[in-house]
Amino acid sequence: MLADVVLEPEITYTRPAALADTYTHYCPGCTHGVAHKLVAEVIDELGLRERTIGVAPVGCAVFAYNYFNVDFAEAAHGRAPAMATGIKRVLPDQMVFTYQGDGDLASIGLGEITHVAARGENLTVIFVNNAIYGMTGGQMAPTTLPGQKTASSPCGRDVEATGLPLRMAELLAGLPGTAYAVRRSLHNVKEINRAKKAIRTAFQVQQAGLGFALVELLSSCPTNWGLPPLDALKWIEDQMLPYYPLGDYKVADGVEQL
Amino acid sequence: MLADVVLEPEITYTRPAALADTYTHYCPGCTHGVAHKLVAEVIDELGLRERTIGVAPVGCAVFAYNYFNVDFAEAAHGRAPAMATGIKRVLPDQMVFTYQGDGDLASIGLGEITHVAARGENLTVIFVNNAIYGMTGGQMAPTTLPGQKTASSPCGRDVEATGLPLRMAELLAGLPGTAYAVRRSLHNVKEINRAKKAIRTAFQVQQAGLGFALVELLSSCPTNWGLPPLDALKWIEDQMLPYYPLGDYKVADGVEQL
Amino acid sequence: MAKQLLKGNEAIAEAAIRAGVQAYFGYPITPQTELLEYMARRMPELGRVFLQAESELAAINMVYGAACTGRRVMTSSSSPGVSLMQEGLSYIAASEVPCVIVDVMRGGPGLGNIAPAQGDYTQIVKGGGHGDYRMIVLAPATVQEAVDLTRLAFDLADKYRMIAVVLLDGSLGQMMEPAELPPFADGAALGTPPAWALTGAQGRPKNVVTSIHLVPEDEEQFNQQLQARYAEIARTEVRCHEYATADADLIVVGFGTAGRVAQTAVKQARAQGLKAGLLRPITLFPFPEQRLAELARQARGFLVVEMNAGQMVDDVRLAVSGQGRGGLTPAVRFYGRMGGIVPLPDEVLGALKALAETAGHTPQPSPVSCLPLDGGPVAR
Amino acid sequence: MAKQLLKGNEAIAEAAIRAGVQAYFGYPITPQTELLEYMARRMPELGRVFLQAESELAAINMVYGAACTGRRVMTSSSSPGVSLMQEGLSYIAASEVPCVIVDVMRGGPGLGNIAPAQGDYTQIVKGGGHGDYRMIVLAPATVQEAVDLTRLAFDLADKYRMIAVVLLDGSLGQMMEPAELPPFADGAALGTPPAWALTGAQGRPKNVVTSIHLVPEDEEQFNQQLQARYAEIARTEVRCHEYATADADLIVVGFGTAGRVAQTAVKQARAQGLKAGLLRPITLFPFPEQRLAELARQARGFLVVEMNAGQMVDDVRLAVSGQGRGGLTPAVRFYGRMGGIVPLPDEVLGALKALAETAGHTPQPSPVSCLPLDGGPVAR
Amino acid sequence: MSKGHIVVDEARCKGCALCTSACQQRLISLAPDQLNARGYHPAQYVDPHGRCTGCTLCAVICPDSCITVYRAQRVVSRRPLAA
Amino acid sequence: MSKGHIVVDEARCKGCALCTSACQQRLISLAPDQLNARGYHPAQYVDPHGRCTGCTLCAVICPDSCITVYRAQRVVSRRPLAA
Amino acid sequence: MQTDLIISGFGGQGALFAGQILAYAAMDEGLHVTWIPSYGPEMRGGTAHCTVVISDDEIGSPLVRNPAAAIVLNQPSLDKYEPLMAAGGVLVVNSSLIPRRPQRTDLRVVEVPANALAEELGNVRLANVVAVGALVAAAGVLSVEAVERALAAHLPERHKHLLPANSQALRRGAALAAAALA
Amino acid sequence: MQTDLIISGFGGQGALFAGQILAYAAMDEGLHVTWIPSYGPEMRGGTAHCTVVISDDEIGSPLVRNPAAAIVLNQPSLDKYEPLMAAGGVLVVNSSLIPRRPQRTDLRVVEVPANALAEELGNVRLANVVAVGALVAAAGVLSVEAVERALAAHLPERHKHLLPANSQALRRGAALAAAALA
């Protein structure tokens, strides 16, 4: 008679292989780390580790090249889309993605990202929107919320003087070369899982040669928001979501079928 | 008994005072000249000659400063919006406008114009879209039509490689700081008159402090299109209008009442 | 006024405000960011213009525009950001509108690091943009000097209708040191906008600010005017700090922090019996070449200390070339640290001792010839 | 192959294609535009990459990216456009990825004009961006040389993992002249992508291209490596063209078109009995300083001819400083035209004659001292 | 009697012919045998029958603002018939 | 018997506490008295009653990928009862 | 021997192409040659001109201040270059468009009604070639045959059918110059 | 006389502020002083440290390789600075967080349980001030009173209510050092 079914533990979740096995410089609770993990998981799952080239921004993710086990280039501030264009045009069969912050993509690099979308470059862009300049110590970004206090808007962002925040997913969705432009958030597990799906789609869009794909990720900066990490996630939910609604802003023909 | 009513001729139309009394370097039939005239007429009619500062682009209109009787600055290629921002912020009571071509505004200067619109800078922008780089001899612009042959797209613009043309009025209309964004054309007298009305509104928007105002003008480049001037006007009508529909893309609250 | 403990970056900001700066446009970059942040707080309080630009490229062109109005305007940045301004700087210089730029230098090239360095000497002093233009370059070594030179920068910029640059390394930008702030410049000193300014052509013919001279002859004549102005400045506006040069036969030359460190080394050298002296250029353009030429007549050797691979050293070489006794050229040695390392007095002292042992001869060229195009032997 | 009548800009484009350039990114600007237009026609025909970038800023960063793949890539522009590339150039130099840049210079500063000039010497040769970096700079004087140096530029760029610049003025870019094109480089010569290239990390550990060295010690060490490479190049890669220098006691120095014009002047001078010779640097970095030093031992005077306000002249001064007989410094005079004016042989001849009459003495400094910070007398 | 007339600044005219097609009355054409100092055939206004309406269409479209339009409309004086 | 368990890489943990709130079972807390080499109080997993479901929520949210989740689910062997 | 030439006219009159024909001919004859379009403030619609230097030795300056020979296709060009010509130089004047005569007496002037002749040949666009013929005959720097061979060799394929007309134009110009200077 | 000081700890331990207190005190005493935060590869969460140079003469280098006195608030700081200390220097060690003793025998080591003492005073954030008290007492570069006056004069307005606690912390540290070195 047989009995006592022995269950041996199996790893069901661990760091993805495309994520380098190393300590990161990110602040405690910063969801840049989550974004990295998701991208690495997607690279693993799609089997792209040996044919992906990443482009890191200038911003807190400047060292992204240390954290992924794929070929990587480190761009000048805001120019990752141009750099990625150069790579992709020469190596159209490789998967090329940029990973950019909101200062990098929406402020200094607005011209480059918009042209990349306009041309329909076959690139995947992971856009980490934390409504602030993290790396330089918390200055206002084009994505900073109205009234949000930052080191360079000490009395809160004054929309009279600086306008309303840029909604990049919506803006880039409006360009004909954009095949996929969505906004997701990293503030809880459910949204993280949805974000991962979007990242996967954004890579598949590139694989299928459908054009420009952007995933905007609402992300926390506990350090420069001056909030404990958990409160920072709450802040995303309470403050950012109303201004930055999650959703699919462009899903071109052919993307659904992927 | 009185008879023979004598009619003495009266000038009903002549060059506006804000337009300098000088020969221009524009090619025969180039509608840059028409655009200049309209802006000058509006300046005259609104009585703004002594409190307007213009910013000239790099492009065929680089010498615009010679052709207007108002204070003028000549910007670096694409940077007129930034330069105008600098002027307007310091002198908020003066009327500041830029005059830009499509290479200047939509290619190299896309970042600056978009940020100006995003911030809602109180500026008026006259955007002359001739679907080509005039000054440098007819290369492709971001506004060049699909299939259009230019010096840098000798087999016609290939949308696979370079994307579809940018529709700037629509794009900038999408930004919250934009109060007024319209497209007009200079290909016949009726449209010229409509263009003038729009230019007038765009200046009035600035006077009223409502925010960013843009008038996109479809304009001819007979020289680089390789067409006689009259055919060039026809080309605007036949080729450009379908891709660049005339219309009002943003008329913010308060503009109608002006 | 009493001294306050001030951070270099903030001291410059406050000094600019007291000099009457009406508009600041800038973009965050370490190690300059506190300057921008200070402006973000203070300028709106005073009803003046603060605007965070979308980039350094936009910032310099906003400065360009604002400067066209004849008001005092400025921006600040650090090395990579300044590289992005090169086109704008060339335009502004060619348009003869005054403005002030602050460059708080960091390690390079490329993204490099955020440690203090002096690798922008060439791009700032020689002009990293296209064409022949110069900017007045002031290099403070203490927070007090940063304050004083900021005021001077505005005055000289206005006087010569030129760009004036305050050039410092990140350590001075980040450093706190006691310094005294000057009073606010009075409105009268700031005056009404100059006649060339764009203010709306009320009651006068239009003004134009442009950098174009399409006819080569006109462009040449314009360039000659610029060069004449630069020559005038070279005659009248040179400033430097000297220490113990009266009888020195070994001269250390360094600007900013390197010069400051070198002064300690010179003191130590004196204590050890070396006849050392220091010349610390305060103006990098105009460069104290005449003074160096004078010193070349008494000194047997020069030691140039920089936080780069050797940039200013060439200007020292040019200044002393053939100026030694009998028309000879004194030895010029270089001691540099790179990558964000600030040399310590001991190191400079070591280099000075090495110089003391060998100086006095004109260096001989090493025996290398040049290849013709095809790589074969040189055709003479 | 037979000679063809080729326009400088187009000849460079075709030479680059034959050198195996795989991708071209550029933005139109006079007087370089024909190069871009040629590429627009030819590259797609050959199944290679042509992309008109939205700006020079984007173009240089596309080049940066494409160069990371180890393929031969290039861009071309003219002065203001090159100013916009300064940040990118500093990054590329700091990342050690090879690429080729063509700068067809025009009149400046600012928007200036579109006439031929040489005002970018400093920004190209000394590095107009931040930090200590160098680019290999090749200066053709004829269309044939433009062809040959374009090929060489790619070879040297790859060899040293550096940026190589072909630097010419607008007149050479616009000029047609007979020239012979080289055959296509064979695939083997181009080789497989180098080990450092980003190609997707198939079967190997990942590669990274970056310009960051956050730890100052690392950054310093990296900079030392760069400097060592530059020093090696200075030893091994100098190229220049000489004419009648064997017995010359007056040496004219000029690069590109100015050097070419000067050669005619030297011929005329010889005809008039002057012992004149020409040194035309072909590599501007590395600069033929050793050869100039050698010539300084025989020559009593140097005349530097440039189409700018005097930029390379300082490098000549540095090279000959103290190198004359008895350790003296021979006279170095400058003759320059600006604003897009190309000097004519007659003018150069005139300057040469003036030099002949006065050369032989070390110039004396003019009596100017420097002000201390407060403008009072100099503290010594 | 004509309701209007125009004057073309021939020295500035670039002979682009835009005015010629704008005029509904077809009163303007390019002078075939005349070249101005810049080498253009200038527009010439020929209106023997006084058909010009003073509508300004030609002037509005002229990129070089070469055309001044006069309209005869203001009553200046009334004088007695035949003294 | 527990359906799963987790292992926290304490050296890499930054004590951000995101995992603590993600775990519905409340099995994770920051070690109040422990500091790792980088000065953080690392997350500690305490599950005496075997409540861990192996749901991976904690691991998914961990920005530093410090958490490995094991689930006991594969049958490895069957052996006779009490021999 | 080095000869400096300038050819100048309104944009569209073919001055640049005329210079290129000469440059090709010189190259094919094994001579050194440079052709350079002149930069000036004019944009389109203004004046276009080019400089050609032909020499049996290396060419120093491709730019020219005092040309030894010139073709002026319109009045502004005559006004500009007449004073700059080297003494004894050959000046070909397109008398179809230029009413005035050159005033200098130290030049060898050839007046050619280039437009009229070209129209006679059925194509006014050949005016530049007529003038080239006159220049070559008058200045003697290249033979008419050499230029004719160059046209044959370098006329773009799509214009090859125009070759006979071009040759005729060239010879008409040459004949006229020969007669004028005889 | 010139004294070079370094204060180092985890970000958040108040190393930079501790240095500023010393700088203010030195300035108020009429001395020359520089304070400079050290650049390092660490970003937030890493180590923060600052250098203070106090002198009665002009200060050359504001940077220091071999400090004469240092406060190390955590283990990595001890590891980093112990070997760099000038011989005979004063090393204040926060023994609350640092288990190991310094190994060099040529230093004057003061071990202060700064965190523990601060907690005793009711605010763990005062650990840095405790350490400053110890440093001042041990190194003798400034008087405890001078530092106390500086705190009073320069504590930001919104922290003024913490002044008594700060003074106490300072004195506790000083007393401990005095006892340790006695």
Ligand SMILES: Cc1ncc(C[n+]2csc(CCOP(=O)(O)OP(=O)(O)O)c2C)c(N)n1
């Ligand atoms: C040309 C240039 N300008 C400015 C900087 C300084 N800088 C570094 S990162 C950064 C902004 C980063 O913000 P963001 O892109 O939002 O990324 P985050 O750090 O928030 O992830 C800036 C302005 C730089 N390195 N280069």
Ligand SMILES: Cc1ncc(C[n+]2csc(CCOP(=O)(O)OP(=O)(O)O)c2C)c(N)n1
């Ligand atoms: C930085 C820089 N890049 C390029 C140029 C060359 N350039 C001059 S005008 C121009 C484009 C003009 O096109 P557009 O803006 O459409 O104006 P248009 O002439 O058609 O009116 C270019 C690329 C320049 N002057 N500066």
Ligand code: SF4
């Ligand atoms: S500064 Fe903000 S964005 Fe940067 S690592 Fe820290 S928390 Fe993340």
Ligand code: SF4
């Ligand atoms: S090139 Fe085109 S846009 Fe420029 S002036 Fe001529 S016709 Fe107008």
Ligand code: SF4
């Ligand atoms: S005003 Fe009217 S009718 Fe008269 S010429 Fe002009 S277009 Fe013709």
Ligand code: SF4
């Ligand atoms: S529209 Fe003006 S420029 Fe054109 S032909 Fe008529 S008058 Fe002349």
Ligand code: SF4
């Ligand atoms: S796996 Fe699930 S139940 Fe287990 S510790 Fe993590 S969150 Fe809690």
Ligand code: SF4
């Ligand atoms: S989420 Fe990760 S880093 Fe944060 S406390 Fe938990 S295990 Fe540590």
Ligand SMILES: [Mg+2]
């Ligand atoms: Mg951000």
Ligand SMILES: [Mg+2]
């Ligand atoms: Mg255009």
